[in-house]
Amino acid sequence: MAKKHTFTHLLEYAALKASLALFGVMGLDRASTAGGSLARFVGPKLGVSRRARANIRRAMPELSPEEVERIVVDMWDNLGRTIGEYAHLERFGRPEERHRIDVVGAAALRAMAEAECGGVIVSGHFANWELLPVVMQLEGLEGGEVYRHANNPFVNEWMVSLRQRATGGATQIPKGGAGARVIVKLMREDKFVAMLTDQKMNDGVEARLFGLRAMTAGAPAGLAVRYNVPVVPVGIERLEGAHFRITVYDPITARPNAEPFEETLRIAQEVNDFLEARIRERPHEWLWLHNRWS
Known part of the structure; x- marks a missing residue:
């Protein structure tokens, strides 16, 4: 593995661990809520959301633009909650x-x-x-x-x-x-x-x-x-x-x-x-x- 890639991977890993440590001290329910709130605010603005919108329109062309956008926002809310819940995954068992x-x-x-x-x-x-x-x-x-x-x-x-x-x-x-x-x-x-x-x-x-x-x-x-x-x-x-x-x-x-x-x-x-x-x-x-x- 190239040193540049190794350093980048270490930075990504450190950022992930820090984020999950923060979610970890919140408790499961608060971490889920916080993750969802953050993701629904940031996620729809990211470039990758263009793919989500295109996929929804392709799969369900009968939906209005407003319905498509609501799905995208709520999708990010669910994804953010899931990320917040990773810090507590062991609790579910x-x-x-x-x-x-x-x-x-x-x-x-x-x-x-x-x-x-x-x-x-x-x-x-x-x-x-x-x-x-x-x-x-x-x-x-x-x-x-x-x-x-x-x-x-x-x-x-x-x-x-x-x-x-x-x-x-x-x-x-x-x-x-x-x-x-x-x-x-x-x-x-x-x-x-x-x-x-x-x-x-x-x-x-x-x-x-x-x-x-x-x-x-x-x-x-x-x-x-x-x-x-x-x-x-x-x-x-x-x-x-x-x-x-x-x-x-x-x-x-x-x-x-x-x-x-x-x-x-x-x-x-x-x-x-x-x-x-x-x-x-x-x-x-x-x-x-x-x-x-x-």
Whole structure:
């Protein structure tokens, strides 16, 4: 690593740690509120918000400019809250904080945990998406979560450590070849893997999202076909402040004797249909900053 890059990465890491230290002394609820207030003031003015506006207009052209702008502002509020909550992520897994997460369909997760059947838990960048593996741990699902390696190695190491502490040691699975081998091992052990599948995947499969061509992660569908495990869609909603509702939807399963590639495409499309439905319900809680379609 070049010295210039190392120094820049250290500065970024120091700034992150300082910000989260400030959020940490505030307490969870105040940190969530402060993060949201700051982000909704600053975020819409940033250049990256142009992508969010363009994405919203492309996905939902029926919305007025005022509605688009309201979604952008509220999206930043949710993102700022999520950042503030990072300083307290471990708290969500504590018994005394269970009132913060209402799990609709928890019995289905517990039944899968007891059956030790293995599976893939899928969602998107909704509300505070970091709670997905936390809920898996709370409901007894053993396994891991897939994550994208941060460009800053110091930030990446810190994030991996934070997620491990918050989930009681869930396996952290980087995207890529090494991570794929870990996923295969977990599937063979009848364990569970959490994935956020709403980002563009250039080497994925072609599906539709909001009627638009969208290169989509094929891994959940491929695992369902290969290992005969369910793909379980999970929605994440912010109720008020740092309180959430996690909803477990009916699993998507591979059909016996179906042609594997066609079945992979079908399941990938069903996952995208699920994501689109959740986005339409609460568009302000999805991260529109992704370069999803181009």
